[in-house]
Amino acid sequence: MTTxxxxxxPEGQGRRYHRxxxxxxxxxxxxxxxxxxxxxxxxxxxxxxxxxxxxxxxxLVAAAALAPITAPYPPNAPDLSIRxxxxxxxxWLGTDELGRDILSRIIYGSRxxxxxxxxxxxxxxxxxxxxxxxxxxxxxxxxxxxxRITDIFLAFPKLILALAFVAxxxxxxxxxxxxxxxxxxxxxxxxxxxxxITIRNADFIKAARLQGxxxxxxxxxxxxxxxxxxxxxxxxxDMAGIILTAxxxxxxxxxAQPPLPEWGAMIxxxxxxxxxxxxxxxxxxxxxxxxxxxxxLLGDGLRDVLDPKAEGQ
Amino acid sequence: MITVSDLSVTFGRGRRAVxxxxxxxxxxxxGGLYGIVGESGSGKSTILNVLSGLNRRWRxxxxxxxxxxxxQRDLAFHKKVQxxxxxxxxxxxxxxxxxxxxxxPVAIHRLGQSAARVVKALxxxxxxxxxxxxxxxQLSGGQRQRVAVARALILEPRILLLDEPTSAxxxxxxxxxxxxxxxxxxxxxxxYILVSHNLAVVAHMCRRIAVxxxxxxxxxxxxxxxxxxxxxxPYTRQLLSASLGYDRQAVAMLEEFDMDD
Amino acid sequence: xxALLDVKNLHVTFRTRKETVEAVRGVSFAxxREKIGIVGESGSGKSVTCRALxxxxxxxxxVTADHLLFDGVELRQTDPRHMQAxxxxxxxxxxxxxxxxxxxxMTVGDQIAEAYRIHARxxxxxxxxxxxxxxxxxxxxxxxxxxxxxxxxxxGGMGQRIMVAMMLIPGPDLLIADEPTSAxxxxxxxxxxxxxxxxVQQRGMGLIFISHDLNLVASFCDRIIIxxxxxxxxxxxxxxxxxxxxxxxxxxxxxxxxxxTPPGELPVxxxxxxxxxxxx
Numbered sequence: 001m002t003t004x005x006x007x008x009x010p011e012g013q014g015r016r017y018h019r020x021x022x023x024x025x026x027x028x029x030x031x032x033x034x035x036x037x038x039x040x041x042x043x044x045x046x047x048x049x050x051x052x053x054x055x056x057x058x059x060l061v062a063a064a065a066l067a068p069i070t071a072p073y074p075p076n077a078p079d080l081s082i083r084x085x086x087x088x089x090x091x092w093l094g095t096d097e098l099g100r101d102i103l104s105r106i107i108y109g110s111r112x113x114x115x116x117x118x119x120x121x122x123x124x125x126x127x128x129x130x131x132x133x134x135x136x137x138x139x140x141x142x143x144x145x146x147x148r149i150t151d152i153f154l155a156f157p158k159l160i161l162a163l164a165f166v167a168x169x170x171x172x173x174x175x176x177x178x179x180x181x182x183x184x185x186x187x188x189x190x191x192x193x194x195x196x197i198t199i200r201n202a203d204f205i206k207a208a209r210l211q212g213x214x215x216x217x218x219x220x221x222x223x224x225x226x227x228x229x230x231x232x233x234x235x236x237x238d239m240a241g242i243i244l245t246a247x248x249x250x251x252x253x254x255x256a257q258p259p260l261p262e263w264g265a266m267i268x269x270x271x272x273x274x275x276x277x278x279x280x281x282x283x284x285x286x287x288x289x290x291x292x293x294x295x296x297l298l299g300d301g302l303r304d305v306l307d308p309k310a311e312g313q
Numbered sequence: 314m315i316t317v318s319d320l321s322v323t324f325g326r327g328r329r330a331v332x333x334x335x336x337x338x339x340x341x342x343x344g345g346l347y348g349i350v351g352e353s354g355s356g357k358s359t360i361l362n363v364l365s366g367l368n369r370r371w372r373x374x375x376x377x378x379x380x381x382x383x384x385q386r387d388l389a390f391h392k393k394v395q396x397x398x399x400x401x402x403x404x405x406x407x408x409x410x411x412x413x414x415x416x417x418p419v420a421i422h423r424l425g426q427s428a429a430r431v432v433k434a435l436x437x438x439x440x441x442x443x444x445x446x447x448x449x450x451q452l453s454g455g456q457r458q459r460v461a462v463a464r465a466l467i468l469e470p471r472i473l474l475l476d477e478p479t480s481a482x483x484x485x486x487x488x489x490x491x492x493x494x495x496x497x498x499x500x501x502x503x504x505y506i507l508v509s510h511n512l513a514v515v516a517h518m519c520r521r522i523a524v525x526x527x528x529x530x531x532x533x534x535x536x537x538x539x540x541x542x543x544x545x546x547p548y549t550r551q552l553l554s555a556s557l558g559y560d561r562q563a564v565a566m567l568e569e570f571d572m573d574d
Numbered sequence: 575x576x577a578l579l580d581v582k583n584l585h586v587t588f589r590t591r592k593e594t595v596e597a598v599r600g601v602s603f604a605x606x607r608e609k610i611g612i613v614g615e616s617g618s619g620k621s622v623t624c625r626a627l628x629x630x631x632x633x634x635x636x637v638t639a640d641h642l643l644f645d646g647v648e649l650r651q652t653d654p655r656h657m658q659a660x661x662x663x664x665x666x667x668x669x670x671x672x673x674x675x676x677x678x679x680m681t682v683g684d685q686i687a688e689a690y691r692i693h694a695r696x697x698x699x700x701x702x703x704x705x706x707x708x709x710x711x712x713x714x715x716x717x718x719x720x721x722x723x724x725x726x727x728x729x730g731g732m733g734q735r736i737m738v739a740m741m742l743i744p745g746p747d748l749l750i751a752d753e754p755t756s757a758x759x760x761x762x763x764x765x766x767x768x769x770x771x772x773x774v775q776q777r778g779m780g781l782i783f784i785s786h787d788l789n790l791v792a793s794f795c796d797r798i799i800i801x802x803x804x805x806x807x808x809x810x811x812x813x814x815x816x817x818x819x820x821x822x823x824x825x826x827x828x829x830x831x832x833x834x835t836p837p838g839e840l841p842v843x844x845x846x847x848x849x850x851x852x853x854x
Contacts, residue, residue, distance in 0.1 A: 024451065025443035032410050032446035046591065203404035207464065210365055211418040212391040221417075225408045352759035353730075454616075483615040484786060485843035488829035492839050510759065517831035517840070540834055555760045556833065558793030564768040567761055 043305050050301020056294025064111040071104035075261045084277045094279040097269060102280065105261035106287050112262045113291065116177055116246045117239050123181040125235050128188025129227060133219050135189070136196025147193070154186035158245050159252075166254045173262070176255040180245050184238065191234055195227040229306035236299035240292035247288055263288050314343040314504050315364070315472065320373035322359050322528075333359045335528040336373070341504060341521075343471075348519030349508045350552070355525040357508045361474045364506065365396045378471065392422055395465035399477035401457035405449040411435070411460050412445045418468050434463040438493060455486035462493065466501075473497075475507040479514060491518060512556040516540070524549045578748060578780045579627070580604045582640040586619070586626050589634050597622040597635075599804035607747075609774065609781045611791030611812070613826075614801035620784045623801075624750045628665060629657045645747065663693040666741035670753040672733030676725040683709075683721030686740045693744040708739040712769050731762035735769060742773055748780045756785070767794055788815075788826055800826070803850050822849055 022039065026032040045051055063070060072092075079099035087094045093102040135146035162179035169175045199205065200223070208218055249255035250264025258265065263284040270281030322334040334356040341347040349357045362368035364375065366386035375382040378393060398404040405414055415434055416427040424430065432442050438459040449457055458478065465473060478494070479487040495518065498505055509515050515522055516539050524532045524546070532546040544550055554563050586598040598619040603610075614620040626637045627649060642649040644665065652660065669675045677685055686708060687701040696704070702721070709717035712735040725733060734754055741749060751770065755763035771794070774781045785791050791798055792815045800808045800823050808820040818824055825843035 024447070026446040029410060029412060029446055032448065036448065203398040203400055204406040206367055207396070207398065207404055207461070208406075208417065209367065210391055210396055211464075211468070212388045212421050213417070217421070222406055226406075352761065484788070484826060485615060485829055485845075488831070488840040488842050491831065492842065495837070495839065512760075513831045513833050516833040517835055517837060520837075536837075551761060553833070555764050558789050559764055559767050560793065561768060561771060564764045567765060 040305050044301055047301045047304060049297045050304070053294045053297025053299075053301060056290060057298055060110050060114065060291055060294070063107050064114045067107050067111060071101075071107040073101035073104040075100065075105045075108040076259050077101075084273060084280065086277070087279060093283045094277070096266070096280050097273065102266075102283050105266060106263065106284060109261040109263045109266065109284065109287070110291075112173065112256055112260060113243060113246070116173065116180070117242050119177045120181045120184055120242050121235055121239070123177075124184035125188055125231060127181075128185035128190075129192045129224060129231060131185070132189035132192025132194075133196045133223050133227060136193035137200055137215060137219050137223060143193075146189075150186045150189045153182060154190075156183050158183040159248060162245075162249050162254060163252075171254045171257060173256040173260070176246060176249045179249070180242055184242065187238075188231055188234060191230050192224075192227045195230055196223050199223050199226050233299055233303040233306060236295055236302055239295035239299075243288060243292055243295075314345065314378055315341040315347075315506070316374075316376040317360070317364070318374040318376075320360065320363060320371060320375065322356070322363060322368065322371045332528050334363070334371070337525075337528070337530050339523055339530065339533065341506060343504055344502050345504050345521070346498065346519045347504075347506045348515035348522040349506065349525060350510065350512055350515045350522055351525035352510055352552075354527065356528040357525050358476055361396065361476050361506065361508055365394060365474055366390065388422065392468045393470055394472045394474065395468060395470040396474040396476060397458075397461050397465050397478045400481050401454045401461060402449075402481075404461050405457055407449055410446045410448055411452075414460065415464055415467055418464065422468060424468075430467055434467040435460075437466060437497070438463045439489075453486075454482050455489060458482060458486075458490050459493065462490075462497070466497070469501075470503070472504045472506070475505060477509050478507070480509065480511065487514075494518065512539075512552060524552065577604045577643070578606050578645060579782075580641065580643040581623075581627070582642075584623060584626060584637070584639040584642065586622050586631055586635055586637050589636070597804055598626065601801070601804070601806055602640075603799055603806065603809065605780055605782070605797075607778050607780045608797065609771075609783060609795040611783045611785060611795035611798045612801060613785060613788050613791050613798060615786060617803070618801040619804040620801050621752055624667070624752060624782060624784060627750070628661055628667060629654075659693075662689065662741075662746070663744045664746050665748045665750065666744070666746040667750040667752060668734070668737050668741050668754045671757045672725065672728075672730065672737050675737060676733060678725050681722050681724055682728065682736050686736065686743055689740045690743045704743060705739075708743045709736075711742075711773065712736070712739045713765075714739075730758050731766060734758060734766050738766070738770060738773070742777075745777070746779065748782070749774065750782045750784070752784045753786070754783075755790070756787075763790070789830065802852070805850075805852055807849065807852055820853070821846065822852075 020031070021035045023031065023035065026035055077100060081099065082091075082095050083097055083099040085091055085095040085099075091101050091103065093106065096102055096105070131146050131150065135143040158180060161183055162176060165175050165179040205218060205222060208222055246255055246262075247264030247267065250262040251268040253265070253268065256262035256265055266284040267281045270284070273280050317340070318338045320334055320337045321332070324331045324333050337356070337360065339347070349360065351357045359368065363371045364377075366382075369384040371384070377390070382390070412431055415431045419425070419427040419430055431445060435442060435444055440456065440459055440463070444452070444456070444460070452460065475494070479490050482490060491514065494505070497503060505518070507515060507518050516536050519536060521533065521535055522539065523530045524534070526548055532544060532549050534544055534549070538544055539553060542553065544553060551567060554560070555567070581604070582602045584598055584601045585596070588595045588597060601619070601623055612620045612623070622631065625631050627642065627644070629649065631637050637650065639650060644660065647660070649657075649660070676682070680688075683702070683705050686705040687698070690696060690701045690704050706717045706721060709720060714720050714732065714735055720728070720732070728736065737754075749770070754770075755766055758766065770781065773779075783791060783795055792812050795812050798810055798812055798815060799806055800820070802822050807822045808818055810818055815827070818827070822843075825841070828841045829843050831840060
């Protein structure tokens with residue numbers, strides 16, 4: 001009769017789900033997939049630093065989502081009477097040169113940060129994945145052509161290209177995103193191609209070809225899922241760099257335009273006050289540092305989990 | 314059922330060209346059990362790759378079930394001819410469940426009723442439905458090979474090409490898989506071509522055997538000739554005596570049939 | 575025959591966060607200067623046993639035994655420096671695939687010479703001479719030429735002969751061969767075994783031959799140890815294998831296809847769970 005008690009207490013429920021997820025004979029595709037994800041989570045959560053990284057990212061997302069609730073002041077409410085005020089009980093991180101609350105601006109700025117990294121990831125990763133897998137699978141002249149195109153884009157330093165874009169299209173956060181995305185995809189193409197070249201000679205690919213699978217099905221269903229692990233790790237680790245590049249563009253005045261509370265732009269405008277009112281530049285800088293660190297820790301943790309050598313043990 | 318005539322395959326070009334298969338000809342009748350035995354580099358796997366359509370650079374003529382085969386094969390061909398690979402760890406996609414692995418061919422050929430077919434295929438290879446949603450890393454080597462056989466059978470082919478199907482398995486598991494293959498051959502009246510370096514396995518499974526060395530079939534014999542220890546060609550005799558175990562005197566008499574050293 | 579190697583109650587356990595695996599559970603055997611074959615399927619613990627002898631089991635693996643005596647020296651108590659002197663100099667190991675056990679960026683000759691100079695004070699010239707001698711001993715024609723080749727340039731059979739040369743050049747008393755012929759063609763296998771046979775006899779060495787191939791071991795070795803699930807099921811003289819008592823051994827022999835077996839079903843090995851607790 002202990003089973004009855006097990007299933008009714010919250011702890012018992014938890015254990016029941018745990019057993020269902022780890023069942024060795026799953027009864028549906030859904031159960032099998034969830035089970036695998038759960039096992040990955042268990043491995044991931046062993047790594048304390050990775051969990052901290054994940055926590056930081058969750059705080060970032062929460063701050064962005066709940067900005068109107070969590071920010072004590074509106075981000076664009078200048079009050080020149082309290083400009084450059086130090087950290088205090090009313091303004092936890094002080095105020096900037098226009099008297100705006102820095103904490104609130106940082107919280108609202110997290111939305112911009114998220115906007116940039118999500119869009120860059122959504123644009124660059126799939127493009128890189130597609131080009132890399134097609135090049136790797138096809139080989140021959142298609143591979144050569146695609147890889148030389150990749151090399152061309154790889155040759156551009158992000159900031160120089162961004163300057164060119166801005167000169168052509170004008171400053172703004174959308175243009176900054178496009179500029180960053182255009183220089184971010186080549187490494188993903190390289191990674192995807194390297195993985196594809198290893199995979200394409202595997203027996204399971206041969207078996208699928210022998211069933212009559214065409215290249216599209218093979219690339220989409222067989223090759224890409226295996227490239228995803230390395231790609232996810234690389235994208236996560238790149239996030240820090242993307243944030244810094246966006247901040248750099250903002251610093252140069254090429255990204256988000258005032259009065260948007262973009263962290264890089266905030267550092268830029270706080271430059272003048274570095275010596276006496278250091279918090280104006282330092283606080284957004286610390287925010288960038290913490291979020292970058294979070295992504296790096298998360299990426300490291302993901303690499304340990306998604307490493308194919310660890311699979312199947 | 315299968316007629317191969319003057320088949321030649323060369324890898325590489327110019328001075329670095331390696332003749333993997335040189336003007337090989339043989340015939341397998343419907344329902345036959347044909348074995349090709351040879352050491353590494355003999356070209357036996359290359360022949361299977363040509364027959365299955367994986368290798369598209371060959372010269373000669375290949376006729377399967379009356380149809381002359383072109384370099385490229387069509388969907389109907391793949392329904393008729395299937396292959397089982399050597400490495401049970403490499404022939405199943407690590408991220409696909411058994412169900413996905415088995416339903417893919419059904420989807421490609423639009424046969425429908427994939428769940429029923431999957432369960433039936435698993436049953437035929439001696440695996441219960443509880444294996445349906447497992448991943449390959451949750452299966453043993455023997456179980457993976459059974460799934461590979463199920464995958465080959467789910468399209469109901471007439472011909473099964475077996476490339477060293479048990480070489481990577483433990484001895485006790487090998488016996489189970491060989492028994493499975495024997496049973497399937499009888500029940501479904503399939504035609505087998507079995508390739509292996511292991512003479513005992515080939516002699517056990519096949520009725521007629523081709524012995525290959527360096528791209529050439531040097532002798533074709535019935536399995537009884539092997540059992541009577543009366544093959545003609547010295548290379549076959551040597552292979553036979555080597556397969557029987559270590560014998561210090563016999564080793565001294567081993568000739569070099571290839572240019573090692 | 576005085577015992578060259580005496581193993582009593584060897585246990586090797588691997589403890590990870592997920593599970594505990596007892597790879598070797600109470601293995602005991604003794605051998606002199608003879609050829610012993612250890613036969614088992616994957617997971618039987620045959621490789622781990624020999625790695626434990628050489629101190630090659632790393633954490634999370636733990637090795638315990640009543641004693642592990644090599645020529646009177648207790649192997650477990652030996653500190654790492656002395657273990658290094660024993661490893662290679664007195665006990666050597668040849669592994670399965672020379673592709674993975676030879677250093678790809680050094681010439682073959684240099685690797686063998688290095689193996690020699692680690693254990694004997696010798697000049698480069700002396701080491702080179704010894705290496706060429708050794709290459710001749712493993713019947714490589716044109717040893718001077720082969721000296722300067724790289725591992726990827728030689729065939730599997732020659733690569734294994736080079737491994738044997740490298741492992742035997744310091745003059746060990748015991749050679750452990752872990753599936754040395756499994757990646758080779760059958761005629762090349764026999765040639766390599768003949769070389770090992772001759773060298774082991776000439777030098778009065780002991781040989782432990784690990785394999786999954788019962789027939790090969792029975793025809794090559796003097797005595798056979800059969801392992802299953804980390805334990806020894808049976809030990810017998812090679813000549814008496816057909817009289818083997820243990821059902822696992824008999825089952826293993828019966829399920830092998832032979833050239834002479836008529837076609838049809840092969841008797842399948844029925845695993846009896848009682849064997850897990852079987853003979854020690």
